[in-house]
Amino acid sequence: MNLESLIEVKNLKKYFPVGQGSFKRIFSKETDFVHAIDDISFAIKKNEIFCLCGESGCGKSTTANILVGLDKPTAGEFIWEGISIPFNELIPKKNDIKSQIIFQNPFSSLNPRMTLGDNVLHSLIIHDKVRYSDTQRRIRNAKYSEMIMVISTIISSFLFIISFLIKGPLANFSALGSIILFSIALILYFYFSWLQKNKILDKTVLEKFNEIGLSPAEQFYFKYPHEVSGGERQRVSIARAIILQPDLLIADEPTSMLDVSCRAGILDLLKSLQKIHGLAILFITHDLATARHFGDQVAIMYVGKLVEKGDVKSLFLKPLHPYTRALIESIPSTSLRKGDFNLPKGEVADAIHPPTGCRFHPRCPIVDYELCSKIEPELIEKQQNHWVACHYPLL
Numbered sequence: 143m144n145l146e147s148l149i150e151v152k153n154l155k156k157y158f159p160v161g162q163g164s165f166k167r168i169f170s171k172e173t174d175f176v177h178a179i180d181d182i183s184f185a186i187k188k189n190e191i192f193c194l195c196g197e198s199g200c201g202k203s204t205t206a207n208i209l210v211g212l213d214k215p216t217a218g219e220f221i222w223e224g225i226s227i228p229f230n231e232l233i234p235k236k237n238d239i240k241s242q243i244i245f246q247n248p249f250s251s252l253n254p255r256m257t258l259g260d261n262v263l264h265s266l267i268i269h270d271k272v273r274y275s276d277t278q279r280r281i282r283n284a285k286y287s288e289m290i291m292v293i294s295t296i297i298s299s300f301l302f303i304i305s306f307l308i309k310g311p312l313a314n315f316s317a318l319g320s321i322i323l324f325s326i327a328l329i330l331y332f333y334f335s336w337l338q339k340n341k342i343l344d345k346t347v348l349e350k351f352n353e354i355g356l357s358p359a360e361q362f363y364f365k366y367p368h369e370v371s372g373g374e375r376q377r378v379s380i381a382r383a384i385i386l387q388p389d390l391l392i393a394d395e396p397t398s399m400l401d402v403s404c405r406a407g408i409l410d411l412l413k414s415l416q417k418i419h420g421l422a423i424l425f426i427t428h429d430l431a432t433a434r435h436f437g438d439q440v441a442i443m444y445v446g447k448l449v450e451k452g453d454v455k456s457l458f459l460k461p462l463h464p465y466t467r468a469l470i471e472s473i474p475s476t477s478l479r480k481g482d483f484n485l486p487k488g489e490v491a492d493a494i495h496p497p498t499g500c501r502f503h504p505r506c507p508i509v510d511y512e513l514c515s516k517i518e519p520e521l522i523e524k525q526q527n528h529w530v531a532c533h534y535p536l537l
């Protein structure tokens with residue numbers, strides 16, 4: 143057991159069953175699987191930024207989702223501060239595991255019907271961190287009064303029209319009903335406006351808004367997600383995660399959907415929060431240049447496998463795996479060395495029927511077909527804290 147590790151993930155696997163055509167399903171009992179994660183192990187230390195990198199579809203998000211309990215693994219072990227935790231207990235609400243996730247798209251991860259303040263407050267409410275407060279009551283009352291107001295308006299309009307179409311005492315009754323219901327709708331409208339004006343702010347949320355650079359916090363509190371920029375929305379997602387005081391923050395490509403101008407700001411914010419709160423961060427990215435500047439440790443993933451991992455300095459200075467080297471050399475306009483290892487041509491391997499032996503062998507510039515296509519290389523420590531899975535590492 144590594145005493146410094148906050149989490150250890152051992153032999154993690156995730157195979158997704160995939161649908162077959164109905165004809166094939168009748169005659170075949172075999173099911174195909176997407177080998178999204180195929181036996182990966184890594185550890186993240188306290189106060190460390192661990193970057194998980196790889197091309198699209200290599201299994202990064204699936205790893206993140208499993209670690210916060212959003213998906214169940216096919217196999218594997220999860221150890222939190224030296225204690226083995228069953229994967230089905232990883233949902234933070236159920237126990238003391240303090241991990242939170244920030245998703246790639248801040249627009250779909252925030253509730254569009256809630257103000258930014260309520261989005262963050264809601265996170266405290268569902269984790270039972272705040273009692274049934276005035277703010278919660280306001281949210282509930284606003285929701286109900288809005289609903290009743292709309293229904294009353296529709297019914298009163300309907301009755302009003304009916305009162306003109308029919309004759310006799312029923313017409314009077316209908317007209318009276320429409321007046322009463324319209325009055326109720328009017329009263330609720332004023333009550334709803336009053337609730338909006340007499341906004342009750344939650345102090346903890348305000349403090350977080352100031353901390354993540356959304357100021358004046360009082361103004362941002364009552365804005366809706368569509369009223370702010372992508373960068374500001376992602377800051378709110380960060381506030382929503384940080385307010386629960388996690389020990390591990392998982393950031394799944396948090397800047398990839400943002401304008402280039404916002405990206406540096408979000409990365410700086412994450413770095414300063416990591417220092418202030420002593421967080422460990424699992425930072426997922428397909429951009430190696432970001433990993434190089436942001437991370438302490440880095441792991442390179444290829445079709446569900448880890449092909450190389452180590453500390454950022456040694457991995458970028460002297461990559462051992464041909465895939466890592468090709469990725470590094472393809473980073474545009476960097477001070478990193480340029481060489482003959484262009485990013486391999488061809489498609490990323492099929493995760494349903496991955497290549498035999500080394501999964502990278504169909505694209506590898508130094509492949510030895512005899513060995514590489516038959517025997518799968520193990521991830522071994524070639525240099526101190528520098529691991530590689532290759533029969534011919536670039537030493």
Ligand SMILES: Nc1ncnc2c1ncn2[C@@H]1O[C@H](COP(=O)(O)OP(=O)(O)O)[C@@H](O)[C@H]1O
Binds near residue numbers: 177196198
């Ligand atoms: N729910 C699912 N059902 C079937 N296949 C899935 C599912 N989720 C992800 N996959 C597949 O698993 C692989 C890894 O996906 P993902 O973890 O999202 O990759 P990344 O985040 O690295 O782009 C991909 O081939 C993807 O198509």
Ligand code: SF4
Binds near residue numbers: 502
């Ligand atoms: S094991 Fe063989 S095919 Fe795979 S990366 Fe190493 S040299 Fe290339």
Ligand SMILES: [Mg+2]
Binds near residue numbers: 202203204395
């Ligand atoms: Mg992803």
